[in-house]
Amino acid sequence: MRLPVRFATLVAVSVLGGGVLAASRPQPLVPGMPTPDTGPRSFAGAADEGYPIENETLITRCSRCHEPDDQGRMTRISYERKTPEGWQTSIRRMMALNNVSIEPDEAREIVRYLSNRQGLAPEELEPGRFEVERRMIKHRYEADAGVEETCIQCHSMGRVITQRRTRDEWDLLMATHRGLYPLVDFQAFRTGGRTPDSDEDPRQPMDLAVDHLAEAFPLETPEWSAWSATMRPPRIAGTWLLEGHEPGKGPVFGSVEISAGATPDEFTTRASLTYVEGGLTMSRTGTAIVYTGYQWRGRSNAGEADELREVMTVERGWRKMTGRWYQGAYEEFGPDVTLTRVGSEPVIAGVYPRALGVGAGPTQIRVHGANLPSDVATAAFDFGPGVVVLSATASSSNLFTLRLTVDADAALGARDLYVDGVSLTEAIVVHDGVDRLDVTPEAGMARIGGANFPKGYQPFDAIGWNDGPDGEPDTADDLELGRVSVAWSVEEYTATYEDDDVSFIGQLGQDGVFVPAVDGPNPDRPGSRNNIGDVWVVATYTGPGADPDDPIQARSNLIVTVPLYMKFDPFDGIAPGRLVP
Amino acid sequence: MKNLKPINQKAGRIEAQIRREQLDVVGLESQPPEGANIPLGCSLVFFPGWEVDSDGGTAGLCQPVERDLFDCHLACFWPAHVPDQLNHSPDWTAKCASAQKDWRKLDLVFP
Structure with a gap:
């Protein structure tokens, strides 16, 4: 049984202990991260498990309750590993319920220390x-x-x-x-x-x-x-090519200039992006911290209506990052992104439009990339058999505009693009029409809002498919054609007799983004039901190749449901109504 | 059903329902998702569920949600959905109008 110790004495000893520990070893520039001149050292825990805590702020602020043992291990804290978000949740709870006295910057330092020292491996x-x-x-x-x-x-x-x-x-x-x-x-x-x-x-x-x-x-x-x-802070300063897809908006290309920040794990970013379908361009500036040597957490255009938070994984080799940039009260908007490091060599990110019909007359397409030399000859753009490039014009080192034709008897399938030693696999896909559609996501969820709580939107994409050379649907040779232009509508999902959900739940825009109706009881519905319901979201394709009397359709299940009255992360400040273009 | 006629309202609704379901599928290329649609993070097993009921729909939810909300807050029933009165948010309803709190403003005598 532990002897009772006077509380003040305990705190004083703990603080002193922390000070001695900190003084004996220089504090690294990045909390919890070793540097070449402080290492090598082991991150391994004690023989009977548990990680010694060496961060002075953490010891000072937390040891009043989390008593350190003779190996510097603090109760509970030393026996867990988590993501930065996981540590943030713990500290927030300590602040909310356990009266921990801590400044925000101290809390950030502790999150950084613990994420680096007691984080998760990439595989985990x-x-x-x-x-x-x-x-x-x-x-x-x-x-x-x-x-x-x-x-x-x-x-x-x-x-x-x-x-x-x-x-x-x-x-x-x-x-x-x-x-x-x-x-x-x-x-x-x-x-x-x-x-x-x-x-x-x-x-x-x-x-x-x-x-x-x-x-x-x-x-x-x-x-x-x-x-x-x-593990070490990744050296990722430099130019990165961005290629992504945003549900509801389509493909996005761009470049991100990453510069070193104040400490080895901090970075600043300048990005320019082009949403190729609508031609929308945007520039973004941001800051980021990389936790645990690979977990990118950034924020760009902070405080603006188009603020995005960035979550990416820096892959081993430091040449590629993948993840998602998001915004929205329920984090429902934003692109999936892949960033690839760019050296001095030319790189191709993608081609738009990617799906080209057989027998297409002169068609304009754009090739997005980086370091593209302006003097590439038209003949150097090689899309393989059946595709003839008529002209190639450099708009910038990031963009080429091509005019090309596709033979009427060109083989169906994707084509790799080769340009002067640079290539992109499956850069375009040659097809003979849209045979069927997929609506993605297969099942969506929106949340009513706008009066007291924010709306939760749901973007949908209609993805076109060609049956491929065998002409049979749902076989391995089917060709994905990307987003196609469709008419959007909503149909009743018959779960309850005559609930008429379609009239109450909100509006599906012709851009495929569902905007839910207002929260609160609706006196016009039986029992003052909320504007919630289950519906089908239906995409109807009437474009080239479709039979006007029997258009191609596909649908997805949409649940429009009640708000969250609380989130572990605070709401992201989306005002009532659509904010996202 | 061709030679049967519904004789009361419920039978009529069943017939209308069957007709509607048959019409619903015509001309659609893709099939509905397998089984119930229960999106990530949905809490459904309590009675009846927050986002969806156990069939993956909204038909069985407690409605309107405001009818049940205060009780959820008091009882700490939906700790990840509603601020709980027990620990995190004892004052969540402090701004709500309450005769108990504002009794001095309540004029009971003068018209």
Whole structure:
């Protein structure tokens, strides 16, 4: 049993201990990140697990409750690994419920230290990237349906699989949930009773969950020990080519100039982007921090209506980054992006329009890239058999405009582009018409709002498909043609008799973006029902190749539902009405 | 159904429903998603669910949500959806009008 210690004494000893630790080793420029002159050192925990804490701010601010042991390990903190968002959630809760006294900049330093020292390896984060990239996907946790059932009662499984803890810590996590939210016992953690003499496992769901999580997501893993041995701030200053796709807006190309910031893990950015369908161009300036040596967290055009937060993974090799830039009250808008490092060599990012019909007369297409020499001969643009380039004009080093024709008997399929030693696989696709459509996402969700809570929008794309050389739909040789121009409409999804959801839920714009109706009870609906409902979102294609009497259609299920009255992350300040162009 | 006629309102609605469902599918190329559509992060297993019910739709939700909201807040029933009164947000409803709080402003005598 621990002897009672006077509280003030404990704090004084802890603070002093922290000071001594900090003085004995120079504090690195990036909290938690070793530098060549302070390393090499091991990130490994103690023999019986747990990571010593060496950040002075963290020790000072947190040791009043999280008492350090003789190895510098602090209760709870030393036995967890998480994403920056995960550590942020913990600190926010400490501030909200446990009266921790801390300045925002100190909290940022602690998040950075812990994300670097007790973060996730890239392989560990990979299955949970949808969580940090704020993707609204359908997710199944394949490893254990019972654990999934227990956890997703309140939150996505992404929250769980982006953490690593000791068994004791997983136990304490359950205890914390039960302490803060007593109803969880009844809602998920414990069952109401068992059938006598049944073969069921007599343990409670929460105990089964701890068993599974302690095994599947332990504190120490080979992935983390390998990553923490090689981790360092990435040297990614330079020019990067951006290629992406934004649901509702289509392909986007551009370039991002990344410059070094105040510390090795901070960067500033200047980006110029072109949404090729509408020709919208924008320039963006931003700042970013790279956590754990690979987790890019940026913000560009801060404070503007088009502010975006940026979540990317810097891939090993420091030549590629992938992720998502987003905005919106429910993070529903924004492009999926791939950034590729550009040296002095020419690079091609993409071609628009990409889908070209057989027998197409002189058609203008644009080739987006970087370092494209202005003196490339027309004949150097080689799209392969059946495609004849008539002219090539350089608009800038990032853009070429071509005119080309496609033979009437050209073989159906994608073509690689070669230009003077540079290439792009499947740069264009030659097809003989739109045979069918897909509406993506297959299932969408919007949330009413605009009165007291922000609207949650849902953008849709209509993707055209050609049946390919075999002429049969849904076979491996089908050709994806990208977004096609369609008419959008909404149809009743008959779940309830005569609920007439279509009249109340909101409007689907002809750009494919669903704008939900206002929140609050609607006296015009039976029982003052909210403007929620289930509908089909229908895309109708009447373009070239479609039979006017039997147009090509496809549909997607849209759920328009109630707001979230609280988010763990604050709402992103989207005012009522459409803000996003 | 050709030779049967509905004799009450419910039977009539069933017939209309069947007709509507048949019309619904005509001319559409893609099939509805397999099984229920339950988007990520949806909490559905409580009774009846926050975003969707157990069939993946909104028909079975507690409606309007405002009818149930205060109780969710008090009981900490939806801790990831509604600010909970127990720990995080004891004052969430502080700005709401309340005769109990504003009793001095309540004039009971003068017309």
